[in-house]
Amino acid sequence: MSTKRNFRTIDLANFEQRKESIIKDIMTAATEQGFFYVINHGISDKEIQTMFETGQQFFALPDSTKANYPLDVPRNAGWEKFAQLRPQTGLPDLKESMQLAFHHIPDLWPTQQDVPNFQPKVQHFMEQCNTVSQQLLECFALGLGFPQDFFTRCHDVSQPDSLNSLRFQHYFDLTGTFLDEKTMSTPEAKTEMGHCSLEDSVDDLDEYYRAGPHTDPDTLTLLFQNNPGHDALEACQDRDDVTQFVQGTHWLPLCPQKNELVCNIGDMLMRWSDDLLKSNFHRVKRPTEDLSSRYTIAYFTQANKSAIIQGRTKYTEPLTAGDFLRQAMERNHQRVKMLIDQRIARKKQQQQHQPRQQSSESQSNQSADDDDGDKTHDYHNNHNHHRHHLHLQSSSSPSSTSPQQTTTLAPVLAI
Numbered sequence: 554m555s556t557k558r559n560f561r562t563i564d565l566a567n568f569e570q571r572k573e574s575i576i577k578d579i580m581t582a583a584t585e586q587g588f589f590y591v592i593n594h595g596i597s598d599k600e601i602q603t604m605f606e607t608g609q610q611f612f613a614l615p616d617s618t619k620a621n622y623p624l625d626v627p628r629n630a631g632w633e634k635f636a637q638l639r640p641q642t643g644l645p646d647l648k649e650s651m652q653l654a655f656h657h658i659p660d661l662w663p664t665q666q667d668v669p670n671f672q673p674k675v676q677h678f679m680e681q682c683n684t685v686s687q688q689l690l691e692c693f694a695l696g697l698g699f700p701q702d703f704f705t706r707c708h709d710v711s712q713p714d715s716l717n718s719l720r721f722q723h724y725f726d727l728t729g730t731f732l733d734e735k736t737m738s739t740p741e742a743k744t745e746m747g748h749c750s751l752e753d754s755v756d757d758l759d760e761y762y763r764a765g766p767h768t769d770p771d772t773l774t775l776l777f778q779n780n781p782g783h784d785a786l787e788a789c790q791d792r793d794d795v796t797q798f799v800q801g802t803h804w805l806p807l808c809p810q811k812n813e814l815v816c817n818i819g820d821m822l823m824r825w826s827d828d829l830l831k832s833n834f835h836r837v838k839r840p841t842e843d844l845s846s847r848y849t850i851a852y853f854t855q856a857n858k859s860a861i862i863q864g865r866t867k868y869t870e871p872l873t874a875g876d877f878l879r880q881a882m883e884r885n886h887q888r889v890k891m892l893i894d895q896r897i898a899r900k901k902q903q904q905q906h907q908p909r910q911q912s913s914e915s916q917s918n919q920s921a922d923d924d925d926g927d928k929t930h931d932y933h934n935n936h937n938h939h940r941h942h943l944h945l946q947s948s949s950s951p952s953s954t955s956p957q958q959t960t961t962l963a964p965v966l967a968i
């Protein structure tokens with residue numbers, strides 16, 4: 554097992570014959586890092602490429618057409634844009650995404666006219682992803698001392714309460730104009746998606762990620778990336794407890810080669826393994842060089858809603874997967890709410906101090922604040938662009954920024 558490029562590589566070739574050694578490798582990778590590459594997984598390069606093209610065909614549709622398939626939080630499926638708030642930052646990812654499930658979404662599959670053969674192609678790909686994830690689940694079951702079919706039985710996509718899903722993700726092209734007035738005045742940016750609107754000058758641009766730091770609440774995630782060697786996914790180590798928001802400071806980039814999957818452990822498996830296997834924080838940074846669009850596809854393996862999650866030591870209470878997700882959402886929701894309220898309070902304070910700051914800035918043009926401003930300009934590489942702030946609205950009074958007022962948030966399933 555090689556540890557090239559920071560993370561271990563799990564080779565699934567001759568799976569049945571090599572199972573024992575695969576289990577050993579995968580348990581080490583999942584215990585030490587929670588992230589690993591998977592090769593010889595059986596999904597061909599061509600099929601992966603076709604899937605990226607299919608996703609891009611969907612994203613190329615006008616927003617008004619994509620809006621016919623809106624994200625439905627209870628079903629965790631559909632299209633969103635700037636709507637995924639991350640509990641670590643309280644800010645939305647700089648992306649749009651389209652999520653599909655195995656059941657109950659007849660109204661969310663793009664029509665034949667919008668994207669020809671979208672549904673059969675995507676369903677076929679989901680089946681293939683599921684085959685890979687079932688192999689990995691068998692390894693984890695045996696590695697943790699459960700019967701071989703322990704996890705596969707409760708991640709059964711033929712059951713109507715299956716929660717497995719596939720998500721196409723399009724991180725926007727950030728060349729120069731992304732956060733300009735035109736983009737910010739799109740209906741999506743204005744309409745408080747996730748009750749947090751992107752508007753006005755961004756002086757906290759550095760807080761934005763393509764995908765903010767987070768853990769996945771699922772069991773396992775398979776991630777396909779189509780720009781090998783130029784990706785910006787990074788993982789952090791050392792999470793001790795599945796409810797922890799605390800993240801470390803040491804981030805390692807993941808650089809999969811062509812046709813390699815990145816696999817990460819999610820919170821469900823961390824809980825199921827009594828915190829042995831690590832569901833670690835990860836993030837997608839804003840790029841510094843290649844600012845063009847980035848596309849990824851994630852397959853989320855989640856336990857069926859009615860499956861009971863409890864580790865072998867039984868040191869935590871048994872919980873259904875449905876309740877596990879509900880609790881995770883509540884935790885995230887509380888945290889995002891707190892961050893937004895803090896931001897509103899900060900903003901109010903800034904506004905109160907603005908006149909004084911402006912006059913002192915005009916006297917001294919070399920302050921620390923000026924340095925921050927320059928960084929923002931460098932990023933855009935355009936000194937004439939309009940700078941934008943994240944504008945957060947209290948839902949009880951959109952124009953008020955009183956720190957006493959609290960925000961209300963629609964629950965956003967942060968996976």
Ligand SMILES: O=C(O)CCC(=O)C(=O)O
Binds near residue numbers: 774776835849
């Ligand atoms: O797109 C990526 O590289 C990472 C996406 C991710 O972490 C997620 O969707 O949970």
Ligand SMILES: [Fe+2]
Binds near residue numbers: 767769774
């Ligand atoms: Fe993730």
